[in-house]
Amino acid sequence: MYSTRDDPNGTVISTRVEAVDSTGATLVVSVGDTGLRRAEIEGQVDRFIQNPSLLADLSRAHHRLHPDEPRYQKVRIVVARYQLQDSRPSGEVTEQVLATWTRR
């Protein structure tokens, strides 16, 4: 995963999964929440973009793992792009939602 080259004056990305649960709280989903690691979600990110309904399966996994917690009503994959200047984050960050699923 670190074998590719990043441009010292380009952007580097950091991906995260967010969920909105039935209480309305927005949570950052980590490995213990759904059973999938961040790198695994990144590895399948193209599948999630093409077929956002796959995010429902993350919600299902969360419910199986934590049946007592409020269920996810919304799941989204967000990518943060950090602008670099001479290999250093310039402070400029843009975020983009790559895929969203909402419970019907």
Add this chain to the structure above:
Amino acid sequence: MNSWLFRPMPLARIAWLRVIAYAFVPVDILVTTEWVMDHSVVPGSLYQPLRIGRLLPLPTPGPWVEPFGYLLVVACLLSAALAARDRLPSWLGALVAVGYLEWMVVAMSYGKVDHDRVAFLVLLFVLPTVGRARLDDDRRSQAAGWALMLITIAVTATYFLAALAKIRFGGLGWLDGATLTRALVRRNTVLSEPLLDHTWILHSAQYAIMALELFVAPLLLVRWRRVGVTYALAVGFLLFHVMTFAIVTIIFLPHCIALLALLPLERLARLKRRGRSPELVPR
């Protein structure tokens, strides 16, 4: 070539490696990579089997993963205890190797393959081939030498192929890129945050990593006249992994266990004997 690949090595080192490796698997399953167990709840739609999972009729992970994990833990604890007594090393070793390979299919079939397992898997598969070995064995055998050399080749390949991957995917420009900055942005720690302000350190580290993987790692394969050189190299690589953990919280623990194959574990037997009854230590 023969003397390089089959040089007789201490059987006691094999025995110690068995105990350490089999005792490590439960730690791996329950503590350090406990997320693998959670794949039991992930719907099959997210299972992206590796080639081995496409070639062999392996089951899609599901609720069975959890009992399988605990069964593997028990089998490994039993194997470690019996390995310490030199009982059934080949059968139990083969069982652990096959069980852990399947565990790795469950672990790595969801879009990310960790490359810290190759040498450990090779270790698990070659240990049963050596046959009987006691913790205080004074004998050396060619079978032990072959097994230890295969582990060493796998350890070296892990580094060397990582360097080739960088050249393949990132090109030589990888050296002057900002890959380590990305690594720190993704998962920074107290130690790493100040590094983002001193990018020359990260830039130099990229050169150091490439040199280490491409030129220093192959030195592990050399049969040095002074065996201490190999020990120093192995300890150096272990320290490299500890430092990596401090900076980006990535640790290659299974790979570190495989690195132990390069160290004189047989000396632990002498320590054990000395502690027990010093008058019985043969000179």
